[in-house]
Amino acid sequence: MPRFHCPVLLAPGLELDLPDGAARHVQVLRMQPGETVTLFGSDAAGGPAGEFEATILRMGRSDVRVRVGAHTPADREAPRTVHLLAGITAGDRMDWLVEKATELGAASITPLLAERSVLRLKGERADKKRAHWQAVAVAACEQCGRNRVPPVPAAQELAAWVQAHGPAPTATPTDTGTPGAAPLRLLLSLGDGTVPLAQALQAAPAQAPVVFLSGPEGGLSPAEEACARAAGFVPVTLGPRVLRAETAPLAALAAITLA
Template identity: 70%
Template sequence: MPRFHCPALLATGAELDLPPGAARHVQVLRLQPGDGITLFHGGQGAGDPGGEFDATVVKMGRSDVRVLVGAHHAIEREAPRAVHLLAGITANERMDWLVEKATELGVASITPLVAERSVLKLKGERADKKIAHWQAVAVAACEQCGRNRVPVVHPAIDLAGWLRSPGRGSSSPENQVRPQRLLLSLRPGTVPLREATGSEAGQRPVLFLSGPEGGLSPAEEDLAVQQGFAPVTLGPRVLRAETAPLAALAALTL
């Protein structure tokens, strides 16, 4: 059954108009009144009951689609461990791919990092548009993969700025456990990722820091280590900037 993100407050028995993006998708699929769909709020606001709702199309307009919200299902498909990704911004469409696949793998949040070696430097209106675009990519990935919680894509920031904001990327309010901080690095003295997290029994959140093409600069890595990030490795092969954090996510969440 087609799934759609609907940021409106969902409740069984309510009738509502789908947001423009979802309405266009319903029309492209040529759904008709009486056809069923699945709606989820996404978990990004107060009053979200979580899970997902059955819904039935009741009206197809030229540009609007009205649905009747049906039964609620308390289904969550989140990873057992919350992993917050602080990822160096990659060039071209690679960041889109990273956001999409990280969402599928269960990332809890993504902070695009404006690193010293980032080819793409974002600020101002251009940055706002990119963040909105990446958030939309995360929404679409949730619709596809079955997640009912949309990971937040935070504003782009440099590492020093992020470190001055200790609450950014932290665990959720209901889980105040301090996240384990891990830094993907090629420097001597790194330990394998599984070894670094082996003693972290249970579901302690993780903050995972990785760089753009070319990696983080030595100064950025030194700063991260000074702030409690433990250098880890994924093995003997050097992975691309958009592949490495996904490999780490798979190891941490699957």
């Protein structure tokens, strides 16, 4: 059954027009009134997580009307939350990285304006790129079955991210009053002092979320790596081979989320 992201508050019985992209897709598939699709995305608007069955009511020239039906509380998220900070890569490699990181379960994907990034973004161009990458993440969720779209915030420099998030946090109380697992910050590095990724993960609680930092082509500059280490990022390695900038973070994500 075709799946579409519909970022509004969904509820059984609601009638609505599908978003433009979803409507075009339904028309390309030559679907007819009475056929069903799956909608998701309502949790971002404050509704229940999961997905809804929806029945096509009307097919217009450029719009598709549906009625929302039964809700299924499907959760296909990774067992460990991983936030990816990825240096912006050249050409369409960043699109590929965002798509595959979404499929592998990244909870968020932050593009980093690294010193060695070939692509330079600012102003309107930066806004358009962010919107494009967010759309790539939406499409990947529609394909892979995820019901939570990872946010792709505006591209930023590493120093700005560190300033906004501060030093590595310590454990904090949970709603039950017991200490919660502090996020584990990991830095993919070719420098000295690295430890295997699996070893770094074993040293932290199994439920601890992960913030994973990876650079662009050529890696992070010495100044950026020093900034990351000072902010509590543990340098890790994936093994003896040097992977491409778009391959390395995906290999790490697979190791973390599919373990």
